[in-house]
Amino acid sequence: MLDLSRLRSQIDAFESYQVASEDRRKLQRRRAGRALQAVADDWQAVRGRVEEAEPRELVARMREDPARTSAAPERPTLVTVVATDGSQIYPDRHVEPTYFLLNVGRVAFQYGTTAAPALDAVPDLRFREDLDRHFDAVLASMTTEVVSALRDEMELEHLLDAARENAVGGRALVALADGTLIRWMIRGMRNQPLEEALIRRYTGYLQDFRAEQFPLASYVSMPGTTDVVNLLRFHLGELGDDGEWVDDETPTLRGFLDRTLFDDVLAVGERSAVFGSASHIIRESYPEGQAICYFYLKIPTGPQTSEITRVEMPEWVLDIPDAVDHLHATLLDECRKGSGYPVSLSEAHEHAVIRADERDAFFRLIERRLRRAGLPTTGSRKRLSKQRPRV
Amino acid sequence: MPTAIGEVIESSTRTFVAEVYDEARSRPDEPAEPAFGEWVWAETARGDEVYALVSHVEIGSYDANRQAVALGMDEEERRREMPMVQELLRMTVRAQILAFRSARSGSMRQTLPPHPPDIHAFVHRCTREQVRDLDAPYDFLRTLVESPDPAVPVDDLLVAALRQVHEAHGAEHGGRPELVAAGRTLSRLLDDDHERLQSILRRVL
Numbered sequence A: 001m002l003d004l005s006r007l008r009s010q011i012d013a014f015e016s017y018q019v020a021s022e023d024r025r026k027l028q029r030r031r032a033g034r035a036l037q038a039v040a041d042d043w044q045a046v047r048g049r050v051e052e053a054e055p056r057e058l059v060a061r062m063r064e065d066p067a068r069t070s071a072a073p074e075r076p077t078l079v080t081v082v083a084t085d086g087s088q089i090y091p092d093r094h095v096e097p098t099y100f101l102l103n104v105g106r107v108a109f110q111y112g113t114t115a116a117p118a119l120d121a122v123p124d125l126r127f128r129e130d131l132d133r134h135f136d137a138v139l140a141s142m143t144t145e146v147v148s149a150l151r152d153e154m155e156l157e158h159l160l161d162a163a164r165e166n167a168v169g170g171r172a173l174v175a176l177a178d179g180t181l182i183r184w185m186i187r188g189m190r191n192q193p194l195e196e197a198l199i200r201r202y203t204g205y206l207q208d209f210r211a212e213q214f215p216l217a218s219y220v221s222m223p224g225t226t227d228v229v230n231l232l233r234f235h236l237g238e239l240g241d242d243g244e245w246v247d248d249e250t251p252t253l254r255g256f257l258d259r260t261l262f263d264d265v266l267a268v269g270e271r272s273a274v275f276g277s278a279s280h281i282i283r284e285s286y287p288e289g290q291a292i293c294y295f296y297l298k299i300p301t302g303p304q305t306s307e308i309t310r311v312e313m314p315e316w317v318l319d320i321p322d323a324v325d326h327l328h329a330t331l332l333d334e335c336r337k338g339s340g341y342p343v344s345l346s347e348a349h350e351h352a353v354i355r356a357d358e359r360d361a362f363f364r365l366i367e368r369r370l371r372r373a374g375l376p377t378t379g380s381r382k383r384l385s386k387q388r389p390r391v
Numbered sequence B: 001m002p003t004a005i006g007e008v009i010e011s012s013t014r015t016f017v018a019e020v021y022d023e024a025r026s027r028p029d030e031p032a033e034p035a036f037g038e039w040v041w042a043e044t045a046r047g048d049e050v051y052a053l054v055s056h057v058e059i060g061s062y063d064a065n066r067q068a069v070a071l072g073m074d075e076e077e078r079r080r081e082m083p084m085v086q087e088l089l090r091m092t093v094r095a096q097i098l099a100f101r102s103a104r105s106g107s108m109r110q111t112l113p114p115h116p117p118d119i120h121a122f123v124h125r126c127t128r129e130q131v132r133d134l135d136a137p138y139d140f141l142r143t144l145v146e147s148p149d150p151a152v153p154v155d156d157l158l159v160a161a162l163r164q165v166h167e168a169h170g171a172e173h174g175g176r177p178e179l180v181a182a183g184r185t186l187s188r189l190l191d192d193d194h195e196r197l198q199s200i201l202r203r204v205l
Helices: A004-041 A043-053 A133-139 A143-166 A192-212 A227-236 A258-265 A280-285 A315-319 A323-337 A343-352 A356-372 A380-387 B075-081 B128-133 B139-146 B154-168 B176-189 B194-202
Strands: A079-089 A099-111 A118-127 A172-178 A216-221 A245-247 A292-300 A306-314 B006-011 B015-020 B039-043 B049-061 B089-101 B122-125
Touching (some): A004 A043, A004 A258, A043 A227, A079 A323, A079 A343, A099 A343, A118 A343, A143 A172, A143 A192, A172 A323, A172 A343, A192 A280, A216 A323, A258 A292, A258 A306, A292 A315, A306 A315, A315 A323, B015 B049, B049 B154, B139 B154, B139 B176, B154 B194
Parallel strands (some): A079 A172, A172 A216
Antiparallel strands (some): A079 A099, A099 A118, A216 A306, A292 A306, B006 B122, B039 B122, B049 B089
């Protein structure tokens, strides 16, 4: 039960805070725009200074003029788009035995042809016997992170399969994953052998993509990253400074996001320069040539509205002729058709998602099978009482 | 066994709903999708053949949470640029059960069956021979008139049912006497409501 009347003064405070933040953001936009131009004017020298300083923060690696913008090229008339997205039923700690379910939606479209699309979902029931000793230890405490990491891995595995099954010789192909290709979330499990095993398996698939030369990219909507802003802060000499104001009229760029910066820089449909990620995970654990690069893209979300998204790809994709142009044009086309989100990822999501009634049917099926085998499940009463609170 | 046109997805002893196979819809040699007012049949788990009249045909989204939206593309462009759309649509038919053929006796009975068709039972269109077996005294018309599908204008369904009687018996080459016999049965059922009967008969031929 939520008593809205008791929230009134807190909402008043929130409104005032937002108004003040917006004023500060306007000043930040101006300062960031000027700083980007200054860095662009002498970008190679700035790059040298960053490399020398080795800042602790994530600072975007420049590969070209950082203020460069590119209009969308024509999409190839014929292009194959494959995409996957996943969902899961997490293990329930109130239920014994432990099991969880991963479900990956896969799509393949042959744009420009009348070939039937491929749309399906692949479920995978995982239980303890499937997992090696590392996983057993962490499942008790780090369930969500491990399951999410395994889901990401399965998404990439099926994306590779989808590319292999649907690639057509001589036709452009785009393989689209959802979310980041940088395994940030794995660091934090505080279990180094497990972290390394997960990253090794994930990057193994990246290597397979490279061997097949399938241009792989991932799509991050509403990115909260600050790599390029950190580059500007480095140039302004304020990186590492926690202060909010340089002087009464000049805010620092603390809290300013890359997506706000590029909202000013890019016209609808344009992409930014390509940057390299300075993530230490990539430096320490990704194989040679698999460094992750990215650009920002301004996509239309309506007649008058737009959004900045981040598109990531392994470094070797940049060496495939026209791959970045094809990716840019195809993503823009997909977002136009999907009202602001790529239709292939959206269809993959729709196929992956496990609805409440399907989830209930899954639990009923499992419980019935275990009961039939003379193995009563325990603890499910708590789950049931959560589903149907009693008076 | 003739090719099935679809499969039962909801079932009772009064009606069943069938999803029509895509292949049936795109078969080039014959129009295979079931039409409003057409006879179809499906089997029960005990082997009875259940006969039903298609009372509703619908095309919609597989997913109740997703609605079709206008795309501004012609069919060719839609297939090239939005290939997923066709995959997300399906045709379903609702059929009103009016008769069954007993597996034990082999006789056709113009009454409701003891059991509904199985979920996933194959649905077939009826042949002319099968429609001819649904003959005088046309007791199925009584079920249709007195217990119609509430969501369907029953007179339009009666028009379609009489037209099938006429066609199954040879149409202009011999179908008339059977149509007249069915019309007489209908006249009695409508309590000699001549205006309504005329309105139905006018639309048959």
